[in-house]
Amino acid sequence: MSPTLDTTDAPHVAPGLGFPAGPSAEPSELGWPETVSRETSTSANPAPAALGSSADSDAETGSTSSVPVVDDTDPATPDDREERAVIAAAIPGADWNTPLAQAVAEDERKRVTLSGRSVPRPPRTRVMTVANQKGGVGKTTTTVNIAAALAQAGSTVLVIDLDPQGNASTALGIDHHSEVPSVYDVLVDGAPLGDVVQPCPDLPGLVCAPATIDLAGAEIELVSLVARETRLQKAVAAYVEERTASGDRLDYVLVDCPPSLGLLTVNAFVAGQEVFIPIQCEYYALEGLSQLLKNIELIRSHLNPALHVSTILLTMYDGRTRLSAQVADEVRAHFSEQTLRATVPRSVRISEAPSHAQTVMTYDPNSSGALSYLEAAVEIAERGAADDTTEESA
Ligand SMILES: Nc1ncnc2c1ncn2[C@@H]1O[C@H](COP(=O)(O)OP(=O)(O)O)[C@@H](O)[C@H]1O
Ligand SMILES: [Mg+2]
Numbered sequence: 001m002s003p004t005l006d007t008t009d010a011p012h013v014a015p016g017l018g019f020p021a022g023p024s025a026e027p028s029e030l031g032w033p034e035t036v037s038r039e040t041s042t043s044a045n046p047a048p049a050a051l052g053s054s055a056d057s058d059a060e061t062g063s064t065s066s067v068p069v070v071d072d073t074d075p076a077t078p079d080d081r082e083e084r085a086v087i088a089a090a091i092p093g094a095d096w097n098t099p100l101a102q103a104v105a106e107d108e109r110k111r112v113t114l115s116g117r118s119v120p121r122p123p124r125t126r127v128m129t130v131a132n133q134k135g136g137v138g139k140t141t142t143t144v145n146i147a148a149a150l151a152q153a154g155s156t157v158l159v160i161d162l163d164p165q166g167n168a169s170t171a172l173g174i175d176h177h178s179e180v181p182s183v184y185d186v187l188v189d190g191a192p193l194g195d196v197v198q199p200c201p202d203l204p205g206l207v208c209a210p211a212t213i214d215l216a217g218a219e220i221e222l223v224s225l226v227a228r229e230t231r232l233q234k235a236v237a238a239y240v241e242e243r244t245a246s247g248d249r250l251d252y253v254l255v256d257c258p259p260s261l262g263l264l265t266v267n268a269f270v271a272g273q274e275v276f277i278p279i280q281c282e283y284y285a286l287e288g289l290s291q292l293l294k295n296i297e298l299i300r301s302h303l304n305p306a307l308h309v310s311t312i313l314l315t316m317y318d319g320r321t322r323l324s325a326q327v328a329d330e331v332r333a334h335f336s337e338q339t340l341r342a343t344v345p346r347s348v349r350i351s352e353a354p355s356h357a358q359t360v361m362t363y364d365p366n367s368s369g370a371l372s373y374l375e376a377a378v379e380i381a382e383r384g385a386a387d388d389t390t391e392e393s394a
């Protein structure tokens with residue numbers, strides 16, 4: 001016979017919690033009956049049973065509940081399969097109309113259509129500056145994951161870490177302690193990029209020019225140097241030529257900018273043709289965007305006529321909030337051509353990956369974050385292959 005819940009005897013168990021109904025519980029030294037949990041009550045102090053209406057009425061009337069309680073210390077424990085079946089049947093079923101199930105299906109579609117695919121090569125090396133003067137919007141995350149996704153799809157990629165924090169170098173597993181030859185040597189001492197790039201351990205085809213902490217001083221040191229705005233551009237052009245001449249042409253150069261519009265970012269704008277702006281789907285996302293666009297316009301009219309915003313990616317998108325949808329709608333209304341169809345969700349796996357010196361593309365390639373970056377990378381590659389301005393402006 002399965003034991004039943006009796007709310008009139010002390011001690012007893014809270015309905016449905018599965019605690020043993022200890023018929024012989026003695027009060028402990030603290031005055032609590034030994035088998036009693038916080039959810040249980042004594043007859044002198046009946047439980048304000050908070051576990052649903054049937055429990056409420058049982059507690060009030062003192063009637064016997066029909067909820068069976070299994071004592072697993074009792075060798076004569078009855079087979080609980082029936083009880084489990086009842087509980088299992090009470091759990092809501094997976095309905096393909098729920099947002100979670102739809103997200104799972106969407107990820108599966110991306111995995112089936114995109115994983116392991118190769119992407120078309122651009123007609124010329126595409127130099128893309130990943131910029132947004134706001135911090136924490138996903139510039140570094142976007143740079144390393146798009147670079148990794150492109151490399152996994154067969155492209156050759158150079159990542160230039162232009163942020164003294166060196167987060168892109170960390171995420172790509174690249175050594176960047178203060179003695180390592182770095183972008184600082186390129187900008188300040190005129191070292192060739194080829195002397196400082198390191199291969200990324202997990203991703204064949206991807207090399208990275210690391211940033212060390214020295215780069216923090218470069219912003220000031222550059223001020224007094226000749227051709228201070230074009231130093232990166234010259235180094236990139238020479239390296240691209242060197243790679244092309246050696247028969248190992250680079251498809252993409254992605255420059256990860258610091259969160260400012262200082263000389264480092266200006267160097268990045270002069271070095272490339274394309275600006276790639278990640279926009280975080282948050283309230284303040286669009287503030288500062290007009291300042292960024294004004295600066296791009298200034299660079300374009302004075303230093304680099306080929307510069308244009310080619311790509312916008314919505315990051316940390318949360319489909320459950322109206323705010324994300326509003327930001328996305330607004331961005332798409334203003335930049336319909338530039339904004340990628342793919343959006344990147346807020347994802348724990350994306351934020352965990354750098355602590356393992358990895359991109360999410362290698363850390364958890366089947367996660368929704370990795371699949372979204374893969375989708376974005378494929379879109380970037382396909383647009384570049386279709387768009388002949390890539391060639392003209394190169
Ligand atoms: N899609 C995402 N989901 C969850 N966390 C993210 C996502 N994108 C970025 N992050 C996290 O947000 C923080 C800021 O991102 P980061 O790429 O460093 O921004 P930025 O380079 O613009 O300063 C990092 O801790 C990063 O791991
Ligand atoms: Mg960054």
